[in-house]
Amino acid sequence: MKRDIERDIMPEIIERYSTRYFNSEPVPEKDINDILLAATLAPSAYNEQPWRFFVASTEEDRQMIMEYMTPSNIEWAKEAPVLIVVAGALYETHNGLFNYWGAFDSGCAWGYLSLEAARKGYVTHCMGGFDRFDLKREFNIGDNHELYGIIALGKPSDSEAVLNEKPGGRRRMSEIMLKRAKKE
Numbered sequence: 001m002k003r004d005i006e007r008d009i010m011p012e013i014i015e016r017y018s019t020r021y022f023n024s025e026p027v028p029e030k031d032i033n034d035i036l037l038a039a040t041l042a043p044s045a046y047n048e049q050p051w052r053f054f055v056a057s058t059e060e061d062r063q064m065i066m067e068y069m070t071p072s073n074i075e076w077a078k079e080a081p082v083l084i085v086v087a088g089a090l091y092e093t094h095n096g097l098f099n100y101w102g103a104f105d106s107g108c109a110w111g112y113l114s115l116e117a118a119r120k121g122y123v124t125h126c127m128g129g130f131d132r133f134d135l136k137r138e139f140n141i142g143d144n145h146e147l148y149g150i151i152a153l154g155k156p157s158d159s160e161a162v163l164n165e166k167p168g169g170r171r172r173m174s175e176i177m178l179k180r181a182k183k184e
């Protein structure tokens, strides 16, 4: 179901939403690569590009990732032909200090990924519901990386259920705008 927004905003931003209904047909490698390239074009502090990805598109890799996901996420994400783990490097390469902006930048990369996917007619759904401590061991990345999310990627299912899905609602603008503290 489409969002009911008639404003001058990029159509992919309006149309993107987190579906629970995927078509299991494989995603061509070229499309996966373009979608990942879009993610890497996100800006980042000091151009650190802290984002890291693992793409599970084979049955073996998808099953491995699903072992760490919550049962409620597996229920719908098992149909998605691609699961992408989004990780981030925690320390800056130029000085070895903790990269305060790393999670912010990796989140931006996931945003770019989701919008390029939408432009290509794919749907995405990010999940934080997985065991990030245990899954991390599969990638041998130690304590200097964090896992942020698993992205389900694929074409939308053509089932009737999709028509009844509702995109997540949004807070009012007045609720999200910060106000200056009053001076005494």
Ligand SMILES: Cc1cc2nc3c(=O)[nH]c(=O)nc-3n(C[C@H](O)[C@H](O)[C@H](O)COP(=O)(O)O)c2cc1C
Pocket: 016, 017, 018, 019, 073, 125, 126, 127, 128, 129, 130, 148, 149, 166, 167, 168, 169
């Ligand atoms: C970091 C992150 C973690 C999320 N974790 C889950 C999850 O574990 N399971 C789930 O069904 N949806 C998850 N979501 C999807 C959100 O619930 C969804 O993006 C939100 O409700 C807004 O809806 P929309 O994406 O359709 O606009 C997650 C989204 C993000 C960005």
